[in-house]
Amino acid sequence: MGETLDRHRRIFGERAPLFYDEPLELIRGEGVWLLDAHGRRYLDAYNNVPCVGHANPRVVAAVSEQMATLQVHSRYVHGVVVDYAERLAALHADPLSSLVFACSGTEADEIAMSMARLTTGNRGFITTEAAYHGNNSDVGRLNDIGGRASVGKPVDPEVRGVPLPDGSRRFVEGVAAAIRSLDEAGIGVAGVLMCSILANEGLPPLADGEMAEVAELVHAAGGLMIADEVQAGFARSGRWWGYEFSGFEPDIAVMGKPMGAGVPFSGVVAAPDVVDRFRSSTRYFNTFAATPVQAAAGMAVIDVIEDEGLLAQTTQVGRHLADGLRGLGITDRLGEVRNVGLFVGADWLDADGAPDGQGARAVVNAARHAGVLIGLDGPHGHVLKLRPPLVFSAADADQLLEIIAAVFASAT
């Protein structure tokens, strides 16, 4: 490993992002397991892109077969692409029935932002203070507005960040204040763009009807409600879409990460008039989307989710995992445990009960050495993030709980 890591750093640079103080060299994946170059197995409780499990045989077969048949761009018509698009659109509520495909979540979020600008004639966007929506210059304007990384950055006149939900009214009131501020500045509201379950924000508790109220406010101001489903979508929450879980009806939904099970693939679904306006104004074309191999991979993902009953499994295993964590009772450093289906956020606290990002980081590194892969989230980096492939079973959860209990015990 030492050698490969050195070569990695030489060719990609010292600052190329890697997980863990001691990075992992992975060579194989199968289901919820990953194997490293030393032959060591890791229970994967982090990766959502391989949502139907690493090296899922149906995905592998679908991609291999389509690669051997045809893979070419979308200025030709492809039956497999049309079949997939229709099936995907049918999983959304009316009027979300027309699609634009792309490769990355960033690309899809930018398309959604363009649609909102073109539809409303306004330029302003509202998101949370701790959002992350992508890595390019337009979408990146919405990232981490209130966080440490924002210090010293120029304030973007077209973007407002609102505080996270906390049981009080500050989230909804923050949106209302942001709308007033954009209107007073003469910018107007193009849209609210938020992850439907506030994933990167650490899954703060959304009260019943809170997101629906946000949607009502933005509609009243002439803006659109954009649901970022890149992390929330594809059965993660126990519903097909996070907006169903959180109880609101978006005007645009953005999909990504698990959509192609490792084949780069993303998409935007909206009403036909919203899509038409975008296509007429931008002549958008993407060489690498929508292609037959992406569609074949995407179809296999939907097949597996449906055939293996993963919507129900996600709900059950997520609850089991969250309850199990809550019940560990071996440390006072573990604070609130929240879950949205099979997405669990657990606060790690210092001895005084304050968010402890450094301690959480130590836990994540210790878990890696104990054979379990988890991550971090939230504005203070103190939320342990457990987001395994959807095929994670109750038995897998039990194994994780046993290992993580020992990690917590030694970390305290």
Add this chain to the structure above:
Amino acid sequence: MGETLDRHRRIFGERAPLFYDEPLELIRGEGVWLLDAHGRRYLDAYNNVPCVGHANPRVVAAVSEQMATLQVHSRYVHGVVVDYAERLAALHADPLSSLVFACSGTEADEIAMSMARLTTGNRGFITTEAAYHGNNSDVGRLNDIGGRASVGKPVDPEVRGVPLPDGSRRFVEGVAAAIRSLDEAGIGVAGVLMCSILANEGLPPLADGEMAEVAELVHAAGGLMIADEVQAGFARSGRWWGYEFSGFEPDIAVMGKPMGAGVPFSGVVAAPDVVDRFRSSTRYFNTFAATPVQAAAGMAVIDVIEDEGLLAQTTQVGRHLADGLRGLGITDRLGEVRNVGLFVGADWLDADGAPDGQGARAVVNAARHAGVLIGLDGPHGHVLKLRPPLVFSAADADQLLEIIAAVFASAT
């Protein structure tokens, strides 16, 4: 087909871009051939992404095997990714030895622009009046600055477009004037960003040393020379990179389209300090790059190009194809024929010898009905674009010439 096309238009919108007045529904590809839903075969003289041929068995095997082994993101170390990165970097001249991978050419061009801004501290970019570099808001600022689509668009203060080379000094003088203009405006030059062979511009004739002179000018002004190799790279020109063909040394090279033979994959290569500055400043991460499946596909592409001698073949077949077109002598509507390796641009003219975009469009549609797929390029859309997969043979070229001769004859 009628039914699939209707369904395509319903789900993607009437304005989703499709080739040909009568679009093609493709179901299979093999080598330089594409098969449609009616069982009709088409000689592919357009597609560069499947550069080593449609459904190339080595690419299919590499992708299938890697999909069945491991496909997960780049915050873990992967030997196959490091191997590929080192091999790719070794194909470039010093000091281009450090890489950032992404999915699309757009993403890679935006990374290159960020690198140039961060390295120079300047904000201005210079490209040609007829460039196309990508589909997002930052990169899109460089598109079609002097073209019909630019009419009514606000002028971007940080971007300058220069006239195309025409044998006079106007191209180099245009760059010098653009540099003066950006300096006088206090914006400064971050970089010149151009396709190394001016592909979308219709392959206008670059004089010996002309691009090198542009590089000299931009360096003297404190800016970087960015070679867009998305179309020019990977043996298209008969050299590995278009900048070798055109005779200049870029500070940054951007790669895309054929890189993954249909797997979305792009990249930026630059000197280590340029890459480090970018990584330190942006914390750039891309979920879908650099991944083992992309690297496996990319490695197969390099293997095939080397093992099948495609650098030499591209040079020979490109010359054969261009000479054959010039020799057709059946119509006065065919003007100058230019080629850069296996990339041919042929001007289509009206009866008065002026660029005839409408006539060229009719030729492309007629060729499609005659069983040959070609495209259009250039600022007036009058340049017939022949850019087949690199495995296109002299016999394939002869077959194309026979068919296209009949198309030209009936179009005149």
